[in-house]
Amino acid sequence: MRSWKLAKMSMVFAPRLAESAPTSHVGASWSPYDNNGGTCVAIAGADYCVIAADTRMSTGFSILTRDYSKIHHITEKCVLASSGFQADVRSLQKNLDARHQIYQHQHSKQMSCPAMAQLLSNTLYYKRFFPYYSFNVLGGLDNEGKGCVYTYDAVGSYERSGYSSQGSGQTLIMPVLDNQLKSASPLVLPPRESSTPLTESEAVDLIKDTFASAAERDIYTGDGVEIVIINKEGIRRETMALKRD
Amino acid sequence: MDFSNFQAPGMYPYHASSSSKQAEKSYVDHPIMGPHNSSFTLMPEAPSKHTKYPYVTGTSVLGVKYKDGVLLASDTAASYGSTVRYKSVQRLKAVGKTTALGASGEISDFQAINELLDQLITNDYMWDDGNNLGPVEIHNYLNRLMYGRRNKFDPLWNSLVLGGVKNGQQYLGVVTMIGVHYVDDHVATGFGNHLARPIFRDEWRADMTHEEAVALLEKCMLVLFYRDRSAINKFQIANVTEAGVHISEPYALQTNWSYKAFENPTAGAVGSW
Numbered sequence: 001m002r003s004w005k006l007a008k009m010s011m012v013f014a015p016r017l018a019e020s021a022p023t024s025h026v027g028a029s030w031s032p033y034d035n036n037g038g039t040c041v042a043i044a045g046a047d048y049c050v051i052a053a054d055t056r057m058s059t060g061f062s063i064l065t066r067d068y069s070k071i072h073h074i075t076e077k078c079v080l081a082s083s084g085f086q087a088d089v090r091s092l093q094k095n096l097d098a099r100h101q102i103y104q105h106q107h108s109k110q111m112s113c114p115a116m117a118q119l120l121s122n123t124l125y126y127k128r129f130f131p132y133y134s135f136n137v138l139g140g141l142d143n144e145g146k147g148c149v150y151t152y153d154a155v156g157s158y159e160r161s162g163y164s165s166q167g168s169g170q171t172l173i174m175p176v177l178d179n180q181l182k183s184a185s186p187l188v189l190p191p192r193e194s195s196t197p198l199t200e201s202e203a204v205d206l207i208k209d210t211f212a213s214a215a216e217r218d219i220y221t222g223d224g225v226e227i228v229i230i231n232k233e234g235i236r237r238e239t240m241a242l243k244r245d
Numbered sequence: 246m247d248f249s250n251f252q253a254p255g256m257y258p259y260h261a262s263s264s265s266k267q268a269e270k271s272y273v274d275h276p277i278m279g280p281h282n283s284s285f286t287l288m289p290e291a292p293s294k295h296t297k298y299p300y301v302t303g304t305s306v307l308g309v310k311y312k313d314g315v316l317l318a319s320d321t322a323a324s325y326g327s328t329v330r331y332k333s334v335q336r337l338k339a340v341g342k343t344t345a346l347g348a349s350g351e352i353s354d355f356q357a358i359n360e361l362l363d364q365l366i367t368n369d370y371m372w373d374d375g376n377n378l379g380p381v382e383i384h385n386y387l388n389r390l391m392y393g394r395r396n397k398f399d400p401l402w403n404s405l406v407l408g409g410v411k412n413g414q415q416y417l418g419v420v421t422m423i424g425v426h427y428v429d430d431h432v433a434t435g436f437g438n439h440l441a442r443p444i445f446r447d448e449w450r451a452d453m454t455h456e457e458a459v460a461l462l463e464k465c466m467l468v469l470f471y472r473d474r475s476a477i478n479k480f481q482i483a484n485v486t487e488a489g490v491h492i493s494e495p496y497a498l499q500t501n502w503s504y505k506a507f508e509n510p511t512a513g514a515v516g517s518w
Binding site: 034086 | 392
């Protein structure tokens with residue numbers, strides 16, 4: 001068993017072989033990971049939060065399906081968008097659901113968004129030595145009804161911010177959000193209020209623009225974008241078609 | 246007979262070898278210098294009980310929804326590396342009355358999955374509670390099974406296609422060997438993803454009749470027979486409707502080799518011998 005633990009630590013995200021086609025890679029072996037692509041974005045407003053993700057699921061250079069949702073409603077006020085390795089993402093979602101059910105039984109109430117944010121971080125770090133290959137953005141309303149966005153890496157490092165993007169189109173979208181959003185950059189000192197003064201519909205339009213732009217250059221982003229808006233009225237969902245190439 | 250072109254399974258390129266020297270002998274797990282041991286050679290390694298590579302494999306499985314149900318299609322070949330070793334293997338199976346399962350990849354792992362599903366269906370039947378496991382439940386079960394084995398670094402080396410009908414609703418899903426899973430109106434595994442899916446995307450419609458759907462599948466299976474070297478011209482189709490699962494007897498399709506270029510293949514080739 002010891003040798004397997006060592007092997008796991010040195011495991012790189014090597015490309016997985018197609019199980020019925022010999023490849024010409026010498027030295028490539030079975031990998032427990034795959035990247036199914038996709039991009040997630042979230043923007044926090046004064047009294048709303050917008051969370052969006054594209055609906056394409058890919059492997060290598062193939063599209064598996066054009067209509068897969070990366071967005072998961074964990075609580076009434078809290079929504080998780082995740083891209084990366086789909087099997088790990090789904091397993092993580094089920095894990096959080098189970099933990100949330102237990103919390104509700106024990107506390108007779110739903111988890112708040114900041115509480116779920118901490119739980120997600122702990123859940124990810126728990127598998128620090130065989131990570132969930134899942135790049136998450138958690139969005140919702142905090143205990144005061146203000147929009148909050150939490151952004152994560154694969155092993156649970158997280159921070160609250162006014163907006164974030166994760167996934168294959170992250171590097172294309174993040175600079176646009178930095179430029180367009182009038183919310184404070186996380187780098188500004190002293191730390192400033194983290195939500196943007198954009199209205200809800202302006203934020204939704206910005207999301208649509210950023211996804212359309214990312215779909216132009218990122219091959220793993222496309223087909224469609226699913227947008228979830230949380231405000232005091234509840235949760236609403238919109239979709240928009242993206243280029244299918 | 247000249248077997249010099251024969252490539253045994255388990256040899257290059259499936260195994261992890263860090264040098265070409267190891268390529269020749271690393272299909273046998275040497276106690277010290279095994280394939281993974283480039284960084285910790287002082288540790289004697291027990292023979293691995295984890296799957297590293299497949300041996301006897303099936304190629305693509307296709308699936309489409311149509312107006313009254315779901316169709317799955319596969320050929321009946323099982324290859325041993327580069328040899329088409331078995332030509333009458335049924336890679337489609339009925340699971341209960343509502344679902345059909347098709348598998349590509351390692352045949353012995355598919356047989357193990359079938360054993361587990363048989364036990365699952367039997368237990369479900371014995372509850373005798375008016376409920377029965379539908380395609381959604383079987384899909385979730387298979388997903389958890391495959392993902393669980395992946396977590397132990399000992400995968401069942403299959404891509405599974407699951408099609409079923411329950412309460413008038415068609416269901417078509419896929420689970421891969423590392424637990425990636427999804428549903429769609431048309432699916433394919435292996436080479437089918439590259440050759441058949443584009444045809445499905447162009448020609449599939451939700452209101453296809455049974456005849457139209459079979460014609461679409463046959464068109465794709467023919468392309469796979471022409472272009473996938475592990476495919477043979479002997480197919481089966483599983484039809485799942487509200488009434489139940491029916492798997493056809495194997496049959497062949499008409500092929501066309503009478504292209505001018507095939508008549509004298511070396512006509513354009515210049516050589517010294």
